Amino acid sequence: MIDCGRWWRPLALVLGLSPLAALALPRAASLTPCADQYLLGLADPSQIVAVSNYATDPGQSLFAAEARRYPSTRGGGEELVALRVEVVLTDRWMPLPVTERLERFGIRVVQIPLPETWDDIAATTRAIAAELERPEQGAARVADMRARLVRLAARREAAGQAPLAAYFLPDGGSAGSGTFIDAVLRAAGARNLAATLGRNGWGTFNLEQLTLAAPDVVVTGFFDQGGDTLRMAFARHPVFQRLLAGVPTIAVPDRYWICSGWFLAEAAEYIAERLPAAAGGL
């Protein structure tokens, strides 16, 4: 596997060392695993004040090594005020009262949406970069993402018929058309089974449908988190286990798609590199 996401490190270092760059940048912190990725991937190291507790987990964070350099918080108002944070990055699921309280302290709360298409991801990446006053870094991330997508498209052209991929969460959750998972699977050169079955948006697959479908490949996400729990009943079921045993499985590490952002191009590359040929193309 190619380690493909680290070209910017020297660039960030140069920018970080530049006193001019650090002078005016707002002090920023992130509250959720998704926001951690945006902060660590877009902000200048000098402006990062704190990350969330999950940022240093290499299973869940593409930037786990970088995150270790910063203090982590539980995201309480007191901590953020004491750290003199000016901008807080969080998900759109943050409760409104928390946002309002932080804003009363003069902290700007930036809620990262969950973009579902590559164009929306590009727009979101640029918008968050602008909030951090790092438009050049946002543009660089988007350019890198686009370049990866172009390379993936060339690969798709060469590969011929796209294999049918079934995406699963351990609870049987899946993603139909109009989701970023669908965008990732298509970019990787696969057809999304849930979308071909006419599913829209996020939802669950049921075992019964599974027996009637014949995917060429299974793509799993977040299977390493649950352990042997009630939530994992779908993953444990003999019918699903037999499907897993019968077709190639690509277990995408959580960190590649903890949420939707420019880094999803890396998730698509991860899948593309492991994709088998379509059954029809044999």
Next chain:
Amino acid sequence: MSAALQVVAPQDRRLMLGLTALLIGLAAAGLLVGQLSLNPWRTLAELLGGDPRLAVIVWEIRLPRVVLGLLVGASLGLSGAALQGLLRNPLAEPGILGVSASAGLGAVLALYFGLAQATLWALPGCALLGAFAATLFLALLAMRDASPMSLILAGVAVSSLAIALTSLALNLAPNPLALSEMVLWLLGSLRDRGLSDVALAAPFMAVGWALLLSAGRELDALTLGEDAARSLGVGLGWLRARVIGGTALTVGAATAVTGSVGFVGLIAPHLLRPWVGYQPSRVLWPSALAGAALLAAADLAVRLIPTHQELMLGVVTALLGVPFFVHLLLRVRRTLP
């Protein structure tokens, strides 16, 4: 020992036959109807015709679910009826008294702190211990204070504590998504369960059923009061041990594989009272059958109601059970000042 399995009274045979017929119908419906909107008759025809995909759907996906639903429903119905007899409280029920929530706490501790990975039996074992602790506490309380209301209130407290500790355990678990599992433990589900779940729970349930079903005659004697029961030769300690142990085994095993499903143990016995009256020995067997039928019907409902995500089983039983509970509560308040 007078603890031989209670033979069904002759006057209840027709009720039992009716319930059995209902169960067979619901089980057949559970096999022929499911998440896929296939015509049940075609399903049957193609199944008999040897379609391998339908065989997988019916035998590997629907059958474990139906069987587990029947076992769990019977366990909850039976333990509800037995608890009502032992505690002499018509409102007693494993869900309301916090026995299910305590079993869930035991299961969560086993799952998230490595015990369940070490040995398969740790999961039902810990759930059983949780249920046992809660039932024992409530029985000791009922011996000191016979008021039905204080027992229900104590059950509410046990339930709240167990839920809070479950949440605490999931908070401390080294898994950021653990807390999203809470709803499964609180409301229960039979979705995607396999025969391995049946195999895990069934042995515990079978022993529990035997203990509970053997208690009928002595529970009958207990309706006359403890002194009267003692004078009739009932060993109260042994009786309590069997009902508490049987409840822990049945509810613990059921909760370990499905999460806690409330109100089944309340609805089942009370639906039958018009036929079998208040004599515990006559309520036990029919309650097991009615509980099984109720859960089979509820599971059929969650599979057929076209919600985006499948409904939790406990949602359906609570929607049915809460009006029932309120009705009983008002009646108890009228009869017992």
